[in-house]
Amino acid sequence: MVVMAPRTMAEMMTTVGSTMASFMFAWAIIRQYCPYELRRFLEKCGHRLASFFYPYIRVSIHEFTGTRLKRSEAYAAVEAYLSANSSQSAKRLKAEMGKDSKKLVLSMDEYEKVTDEFQGVKVTWLASSKTGGSAQRSMGYGYQQEPEKRYYRLTFHKRYREMMTEAYLDHVMKKGKEIRVKNRQRKLYTNDQTYKWSIHKHTMWSHIPFEHPATFETMAMETEKKQEIVEDLLTFSQSKDFYARIGKAWKRGYLLYGPPGTGKSTMIAAMANLLSYHVYDLELTAVKDNTDLRKLLIETTSKSIIVIEDIDCSLDLTGQRKKTTEKLAEDKNEQGKKEAYLKEPKEEKNTRVTLSGLLNFIDGLWSASGGERIIVFTTNYVEKLDPALIRRGRMDKHIELSYCSFEGFKVLAKNYLRVEAHPLFELIERLMEETKITPADVAETLMPKSPREDAEKCLSNLIRALEEAKKEAALKKAKESFSAKESEKEPEKEDQLLQDKQEAEKPL
Numbered sequence: 035m036v037v038m039a040p041r042t043m044a045e046m047m048t049t050v051g052s053t054m055a056s057f058m059f060a061w062a063i064i065r066q067y068c069p070y071e072l073r074r075f076l077e078k079c080g081h082r083l084a085s086f087f088y089p090y091i092r093v094s095i096h097e098f099t100g101t102r103l104k105r106s107e108a109y110a111a112v113e114a115y116l117s118a119n120s121s122q123s124a125k126r127l128k129a130e131m132g133k134d135s136k137k138l139v140l141s142m143d144e145y146e147k148v149t150d151e152f153q154g155v156k157v158t159w160l161a162s163s164k165t166g167g168s169a170q171r172s173m174g175y176g177y178q179q180e181p182e183k184r185y186y187r188l189t190f191h192k193r194y195r196e197m198m199t200e201a202y203l204d205h206v207m208k209k210g211k212e213i214r215v216k217n218r219q220r221k222l223y224t225n226d227q228t229y230k231w232s233i234h235k236h237t238m239w240s241h242i243p244f245e246h247p248a249t250f251e252t253m254a255m256e257t258e259k260k261q262e263i264v265e266d267l268l269t270f271s272q273s274k275d276f277y278a279r280i281g282k283a284w285k286r287g288y289l290l291y292g293p294p295g296t297g298k299s300t301m302i303a304a305m306a307n308l309l310s311y312h313v314y315d316l317e318l319t320a321v322k323d324n325t326d327l328r329k330l331l332i333e334t335t336s337k338s339i340i341v342i343e344d345i346d347c348s349l350d351l352t353g354q355r356k357k358t359t360e361k362l363a364e365d366k367n368e369q370g371k372k373e374a375y376l377k378e379p380k381e382e383k384n385t386r387v388t389l390s391g392l393l394n395f396i397d398g399l400w401s402a403s404g405g406e407r408i409i410v411f412t413t414n415y416v417e418k419l420d421p422a423l424i425r426r427g428r429m430d431k432h433i434e435l436s437y438c439s440f441e442g443f444k445v446l447a448k449n450y451l452r453v454e455a456h457p458l459f460e461l462i463e464r465l466m467e468e469t470k471i472t473p474a475d476v477a478e479t480l481m482p483k484s485p486r487e488d489a490e491k492c493l494s495n496l497i498r499a500l501e502e503a504k505k506e507a508a509l510k511k512a513k514e515s516f517s518a519k520e521s522e523k524e525p526e527k528e529d530q531l532l533q534d535k536q537e538a539e540k541p542l
């Protein structure tokens with residue numbers, strides 16, 4: 035038996051070999067002598083016969099489709115999906131520099147085959163390419179070579195046809211697109227007038243790579259509040275169908291308010307990093323009029339955050355401020371009018387963007403163009419803003435960023451000093467309850483100023499800063515109560531003076 039096996043094997047191989055050779059020979063004869071139509075017919079029959087016995091289905095996704103020179107979205111999505119999911123199992127990989135030129139991105143090399151699994155079913159992916167036949171023949175003879183046509187081929191058993199062509203391919207497209215968004219080089223756009231007219235006449239925005247490192251993990255704020263904001267953002271970014279169903283433009287407005295140095299700008303960067311969005315930093319004072327504002331908005335792309343920082347200072351959009359200046363002008367004489375004019379924001383003379391223009395910008399027809407967008411306003415004085423500008427539906431979520439809490443301090447201590455517990459924490463907690471300090475000030479004190487400064491020294495610096503802030507606050511309070519008492523005494527003094535005067539004027 036043991037001796038027979040190789041002989042049987044050899045015989046089998048010989049039979050298969052000779053059958054294949056006869057087929058090849060017959061096919062060569064057919065190719066040589068048969069008319070074209072008959073050849074095509076035989077080819078078709080051959081394919082049908084093969085597919086009858088071959089139980090697998092193949093789906094090819096080409097890099098370029100049709101005559102257009104645009105790379106297929108589907109191909110790019112599959113490429114991203116496979117580079118993220120299969121680069122571990124592939125044995126031959128190609129490395130390319132990522133879009134941010136920082137790290138190499140690995141993807142499967144040509145003619146490499148990898149397997150993937152979906153709901154317990156195994157599928158294979160092959161990366162391949164083909165060149166036109168004529169190009170192959172002309173290689174090296176001075177003819178122009180036809181470009182390579184790359185494609186991915188998915189193979190699965192015909193039993194899973196429905197599952198694969200619908201659920202699996204949808205899954206690949208969705209994941210691939212997500213990975214592409216995550217990996218794209220994000221940009222920070224600004225509407226700088228000088229740039230517009232000198233270099234890029236065709237666009238109103240100029241841009242640089244967006245590389246702010248802030249994340250929600252590094253933000254000093256209460257964990258619960260942080261979690262709520264993160265969930266709100268993620269829900270928004272995943273609600274395409276929901277917005278379509280309720281007939282609302284896929285956008286959301288956030289109003290960030292609070293004292294300077296409490297992390298409003300930092301939070302915008304964290305939002306952009308969380309969702310992998312571009313950032314459009316809109317400088318309203320540089321916008322000529324409402325028409326330009328509309329043009330700027332039309333030029334923004336999907337998956338972006340449009341930011342207007344310090345909205346209260348940008349324009350005279352603060353209903354109340356306008357009222358006060360007008361009132362001042364009406365109530366007082368010419369001098370009052372002059373004062374009112376001087377108090378008007380200077381930018382108003384350079385721009386003719388109006389409140390209604392901005393409202394249109396936010397929720398009008400223009401904002402409905404394109405896909406998901408987030409609009410963020412920041413301000414130090416929320417009470418100064420016109421209520422129409424910040425009502426829900428325009429600014430859907432109002433987030434207050436306030437002074438640093440002990441919980442916020444612990445995040446900063448962990449980030450800056452890699453310290454999660456320390457005997458000085460107790461004193462710091464007590465001092466923080468008694469006095470107000472911004473996260474920016476805490477961050478500054480925790481920053482080592484020289485290589486000799488260790489965690490303890492930085493924490494002592496913070497304690498000193500807190501004690502000073504406490505003293506200053508007490509002094510301020512004392513001054514305020516003193517001046518309040520003084521103003522109470524003022525009428526008494528005047529009465530006394532009047533009495534004294536009357537006494538003095540009395541006839542003798």
Ligand SMILES: Nc1ncnc2c1ncn2[C@@H]1O[C@H](COP(=O)(O)OP(=O)(O)OP(=O)(O)O)[C@@H](O)[C@H]1O
Nearest residue numbers: 252253254293294295296297298299300473474477
């Ligand atoms: N909540 C925070 N978490 C972490 N770092 C913070 C936080 N708040 C402020 N910082 C630090 O302070 C610096 C200034 O913060 P940021 O510019 O975000 O403040 P802001 O609220 O935008 O101030 P302004 O109102 O003046 O624009 C940041 O570079 C950051 O290092």
Ligand SMILES: [Mg+2]
Nearest residue numbers: 298299343412
């Ligand atoms: Mg800011």
